[in-house]
Amino acid sequence: MPAAYIATPVLKAVGPIQLPALEETSRVLSLWDPNQRQTYFIYGGSWMAEYESPKGLQFNATYGHSTNQEIVNASPEVGLEVDDQVFFRPMQSEFVLLQFGDVVAVRDGRVVDYWAPLSG
Secondary structure, three states, X not given: OOOOOEEEEEEEEEOOOOOOOOHHHHHHHHHHOXXXXXXXXXXXXXXXXXXXXXXXXXXXXXXOOOOOEEEEEEOHHHOOOOOOEEEEEEOOHHHHHHHOOOEEEEEOOEEEEEEOOOOO
């Protein structure tokens, strides 16, 4: 069972991504692939982690990774709104967790403790 997740908020939710100077191509791509019809900007990014929740999110390879804010695409059925949380599952926790503050321990939906990651 997974023991650690990264949570990050949705900063902005818009329709299909509009590629500069390729607006018509962007429209065609969103018609062809329903998972390109919704665009979310999330806080942070470029983590060694995989999308966990909500299901259906995909990395936008056209824009690439960013440590400031990252672009994520999905079908409109995902239904995220500003301030909703996106969860990632770290692929290498000993590296990824050092990029954050304390680990928040949650049991049965309640915060039960805070743990500082060991730095070496």
